[in-house]
Amino acid sequence: xxxxxxxxxxxxxxxxxxxxxxxxxxxxxxxxxxxxxxxxxxxxxxxxxxxxxxxxxxxxxxxxxxxxxxxxxxxxxxxxxxxxxxxxxxxxxxxxxxxxxxxxxxxxxxxxxxxxxxxxxxxxxxxxxxxxxxxxxxxxxxxxxxxxxxxxxxxxxxxxxxxxxxxxxxxxxxxxxxxxxxxxxxxxxxxxxxxxxxxxxxxxxxxxxxxxxxxxxxxxxxxxxxxxxxxxxxxxxxxxxxxxxxxxxxxxxxxxxxxxxxxxxxxxxxxxxxxxxxxxxxxxxxxxxxxxxxxxxxxxxxxxxxxxxxxxxxxxxxx
Amino acid sequence: xxxxxxxxxxxxxxxxxxxxxxxxxxxxxxxxxxxxxxxxxxxxxxxxxxxxxxxxxxxxxxxxxxxxxxxxxxxxxxxxxxxxxxxxxxxxxxxxxxxxxxxxxxxxxxxxxxxxxxxxxxxxxxxxxxxxxxxxxxxxxxxxxxxxxxxxxxxxxxxxxxxxxxxxxxxxxxxxxxxxxxxxxxxxxxxxxxxxxxxxxxxxxxxxxxxxxxxxxxxxxxxxxxxxxxxxxxxxxxxxxxxxxxxxxxxxxxxxxxxxxxxxxxxxxxxxxxxxxxxxxxxxxxxxxxxxxxxxxxxxxxxxxxxxxxxxxxxxxxxxxxxxxxxxxxxxxxxxxxxxxxxxxxxxxxxxxxxxxxxxxxxxxxxxxxxxxxxxxxxxxxxxxxxxxxxxxxxxxxxxxxxxxxxxxxxxxxxxxxxxxxxx
Numbered sequence: 194x195x196x197x198x199x200x201x202x203x204x205x206x207x208x209x210x211x212x213x214x215x216x217x218x219x220x221x222x223x224x225x226x227x228x229x230x231x232x233x234x235x236x237x238x239x240x241x242x243x244x245x246x247x248x249x250x251x252x253x254x255x256x257x258x259x260x261x262x263x264x265x266x267x268x269x270x271x272x273x274x275x276x277x278x279x280x281x282x283x284x285x286x287x288x289x290x291x292x293x294x295x296x297x298x299x300x301x302x303x304x305x306x307x308x309x310x311x312x313x314x315x316x317x318x319x320x321x322x323x324x325x326x327x328x329x330x331x332x333x334x335x336x337x338x339x340x341x342x343x344x345x346x347x348x349x350x351x352x353x354x355x356x357x358x359x360x361x362x363x364x365x366x367x368x369x370x371x372x373x374x375x376x377x378x379x380x381x382x383x384x385x386x387x388x389x390x391x392x393x394x395x396x397x398x399x400x401x402x403x404x405x406x407x408x409x410x411x412x413x414x415x416x417x418x419x420x421x422x423x424x425x426x427x428x429x430x431x432x433x434x435x436x437x438x439x440x441x442x443x444x445x446x447x448x449x450x451x452x453x454x455x456x457x458x459x460x461x462x463x464x465x466x467x468x469x470x471x472x473x474x475x476x477x478x479x480x481x482x483x484x485x486x487x488x489x490x491x492x493x494x495x496x497x498x499x500x501x502x503x504x505x506x507x508x509x510x511x512x
Numbered sequence: 513x514x515x516x517x518x519x520x521x522x523x524x525x526x527x528x529x530x531x532x533x534x535x536x537x538x539x540x541x542x543x544x545x546x547x548x549x550x551x552x553x554x555x556x557x558x559x560x561x562x563x564x565x566x567x568x569x570x571x572x573x574x575x576x577x578x579x580x581x582x583x584x585x586x587x588x589x590x591x592x593x594x595x596x597x598x599x600x601x602x603x604x605x606x607x608x609x610x611x612x613x614x615x616x617x618x619x620x621x622x623x624x625x626x627x628x629x630x631x632x633x634x635x636x637x638x639x640x641x642x643x644x645x646x647x648x649x650x651x652x653x654x655x656x657x658x659x660x661x662x663x664x665x666x667x668x669x670x671x672x673x674x675x676x677x678x679x680x681x682x683x684x685x686x687x688x689x690x691x692x693x694x695x696x697x698x699x700x701x702x703x704x705x706x707x708x709x710x711x712x713x714x715x716x717x718x719x720x721x722x723x724x725x726x727x728x729x730x731x732x733x734x735x736x737x738x739x740x741x742x743x744x745x746x747x748x749x750x751x752x753x754x755x756x757x758x759x760x761x762x763x764x765x766x767x768x769x770x771x772x773x774x775x776x777x778x779x780x781x782x783x784x785x786x787x788x789x790x791x792x793x794x795x796x797x798x799x800x801x802x803x804x805x806x807x808x809x810x811x812x813x814x815x816x817x818x819x820x821x822x823x824x825x826x827x828x829x830x831x832x833x834x835x836x837x838x839x840x841x842x843x844x845x846x847x848x849x850x851x852x853x854x855x856x857x858x859x860x861x862x863x864x865x866x867x868x869x870x871x872x873x874x875x876x877x878x879x880x881x882x883x884x885x886x887x888x889x890x891x892x893x894x895x896x897x898x899x900x901x902x903x904x905x906x907x908x909x910x911x912x913x914x915x916x917x918x919x920x921x922x923x924x925x926x927x928x929x930x931x932x933x934x935x936x
Contacts, residue, residue: 197783209783212712291828311830312714313784320783321828338832339714378714403717407708 197319200328204512207319207332208505210341211382219386223351225504230497232269242507243272246303250276251293252335253309258471259335259345262495263306266502270510272304290314291321298322304331304509312338331509339373344505345470346379348498350387352490353425355497356466360387366413366420366461368395368451369429369478372402376470377429385409395419396451399440416451423461427468428453431478444477454480458488466490513555513930514538516548520560520891524567525864526880535565537887539930545881556932560891563924566863567879568600568631568888570870572768573744574819574841576633578624579617580609585821585908587621590841591630593907595934597842598890598923599817600631601871601878606638607665613638613649615657622658630933632888634660634874636690639678643667648678651687660874661688661742666791668696676733683739688875692744693726693751694718694792703832705795709778715831718793720748727754734763742873743767746812747792749802756811766873767811769803770818771840771847776800776913786827786834787913790818804855807865814869815851817844821909839909843900845892846919853920859894887930896922 198207198214205218232238248267250260260276267274279293288296294305307315315334322330336342350360357363365384371377371394384392385408394405395413405412413419420426431447441447458467467479467489475481483489515537522533522545529545536544536552543552574594577585594602604621606612612621618635625633637659641647644667651662662682669675682689702718704710710717727743731754734741746752746767758765772790777797781788788794806812820837827834844866852862871879878886897918902910926934 289825289828290830309830311832313832314830316784317786317828317830337714338830339716341714375714378712402711403706403719404708404711408712 208343209315209334211343211346211379216386222504226500229500229503241271243270246272248272248274248304249302250306253279262498266499306333306335308335309337312340341379342375343379345376346383348501349380350383351497351501352494360389363389363424364391365425366393366423367427370400370431372400374429381408420460428479453483455482516554516557517560520563520565522565523860524881525860526868530860537930542885563891567867568890569598569866571599571602572816572870574602576604584823589908591628593841594631595926596906598845600888600928603634605665606636611638611643615653618657636661636663639664645669661690663690670696679733679737679739683737688740690742693723695722695725698722705778705793723748723751731758740764745770747795749799752802752806766813768814768816769812771815774851784831789834789836791836814865817841822911827911838912839907846921849921889927891925892923
């Protein structure tokens with residue numbers, strides 16, 4: 194089975210997942226993002242790479258941050274950006290996901306940035322476009338269910354490379370709700386593809402999925418041993434609704450065991466960086482002293498996120 | 513019609529027949545195996561050279577979608593699919609809309625099916641009213657109307673007390689209970705096997721324990737009540753092991769596996785292929801190997817198609833939202849033959865799993881070719897392969913994970929009650 198996001202020449206035509214994406218494709222995106230990161234510091238922040246192209250932000254699930262950064266990225270590339278917050282309303286009107294897509298293609302959409310609550314929804318759209326021969330229309334996964342958030346994974350990789358240079362000498366700890374996290378799944382595949390020797394998933398058994406080791410991850414239930422010697426600490430957001438079921442007893446108990454405090458961070462390497470995909474829950478997964486501390490690179494991630502998304506959109510537009 | 517079928521390879525698992533011979537069927541029954549009786553003249557003679565002549569297939573799970581889901585399939589389309597697949601008797605689960613919990617509905621279904629003059633339909637009655645899991649149905653009335661067993665289909669029965677009462681009541685009158693073993697709490701919201709694939713794809717998972725916990729509960733209640741329980745759609749290696757132990761213990765239990773689960777596992781989901789959205793979920797390759805081994809050694813009694821026609825709109829959705837199910841009536845024979853070839857199972861032994869054994873579970877007089885048996889016969893060419901594609905399927909449901917497969921075994925003729933109901 195061919196990877197549905199690559200064409201016959203092995204070029205990226207959709208960005209759906211970091212799983213199975215060749216290292217050279219990932220590195221090319223990261224390299225392309227470098228000059229875009231400096232555009233942000235210029236007076237004129239626009240380049241004409243996507244002039245005349247239409248980028249549709251197709252959000253079936255609420256998002257402010259991701260949608261905004263995609264919008265900025267597309268606008269800096271001079272694309273026309275159309276934001277559609279579809280929520281759950283269109284399905285209740287009876288229009289299927291693929292009908293929605295077909296309608297927008299008829300409006301000459303060149304690119305879809307898709308967020309959906311169901312794992313695999315962007316794959317479905319991409320497969321539909323491929324099957325119907327509309328290979329010039331590209332799909333970017335902006336987060337699908339628990340599955341993947343590849344541009345977040347790429348911006349995390351960009352941030353790690355920026356601060357730590359060589360992936361092949363790193364220990365990366367990912368802490369928290371891996372079970373429900375598309376961010377974790379993307380980052381894990383990106384790191385292992387780029388040769389990171391040790392990727393750790395740290396969390397309670399209720400928040401770690403079955404057979405996680407099969408993804409090339411070391412599993413830790415204890416934060417102290419898990420953080421020991423880490424070069425990079427990635428904290429995952431814990432959503433409030435996780436407290437309603439039987440996954441966790443309380444915010445307080447979670448913070449006590451898995452929340453990142455200065456004391457716990459001291460177990461990592463002295464020059465370890467702290468990352469978080471946002472939005473942060475201060476006092477739940479991360480202590481303010483760490484979030485605002487000198488080792489936090491959380492706001493760099495946001496800045497780099499725009500450059501990485503510009504790189505993805507421009508590469509897709511060229512293929 | 514009096515039909516003489518000559519020169520075919522007669523395979524009758526129940527009577528240990530496997531060799532070239534002649535079969536004579538009359539209007540209702542098998543008249544002779546071998547030379548026709550003196551004075552009996554065939555109205556039609558069929559030269560079955562190169563074909564296998566076996567009892568019509570018996571499928572213990574085929575959803576016909578009537579009443580209530582006629583947009584997915586109709587009795588007409590699915591009965592055509594049945595005979596095109598060589599299936600001459602089928603059991604249909606009670607999860608129609610409304611569910612089969614009233615004699616009138618069952619009688620209507622039987623009447624509609626009979627008027628189509630294709631396969632025999634054996635309705636499975638609802639075990640509880642509306643499949644709600646609270647009140648027992650009128651099992652005696654439903655049996656009189658034509659129900660051969662009672663089931664919850666896929667509806668959960670969360671209250672073990674109700675399950676015990678239902679089994680006690682069924683045992684009182686000798687009714688059979690068919691259950692798919694699944695703990696509703698562990699299965700809640702799940703769409704895939706709890707393993708590496710679900711973890712990679714971020715799909716909500718159903719652990720194997722959902723099956724084994726339910727099996728343990730059911731076996732305990734069988735010991736208590738003595739009711740015969742048929743367990744539907746085993747999916748796990750652990751479940752097969754428990755089943756083997758239960759049979760060794762002498763419990764009155766039997767079980768089946770869906771034909772998909774003999775060939776596919778969770779890896780086949782690939783990039784979210786909704787064709788592989790099935791109930792129970794496709795499990796690991798280890799589970800698949802155990803299911804095949806269980807079928808070989810008789811722990812698993814039989815194979816069913818688990819036919820569930822689903823329209824395209826319901827499959828063109830993200831994996832978790834896609835409707836589970838696949839068309840299967842026309843693939844039951846080919847996929848059983850494929851299993852037999854791959855695992856070195858003799859043809860007669862393989863056909864036993866889709867003819868004589870399901871007939872016994874169903875309490876049907878068919879499933880064999882002895883003199884006096886119902887004249888339900890399937891003639892197929894085991895040497896021919898055909899490509900599974902929508903245009904090759906009579907079922908209104910065109911969705912199956914096997915699209916594109918070069919399937920072995922082409923049904924050439926199906927006879928029900930002495931009438932030729934399909935020729936292909």
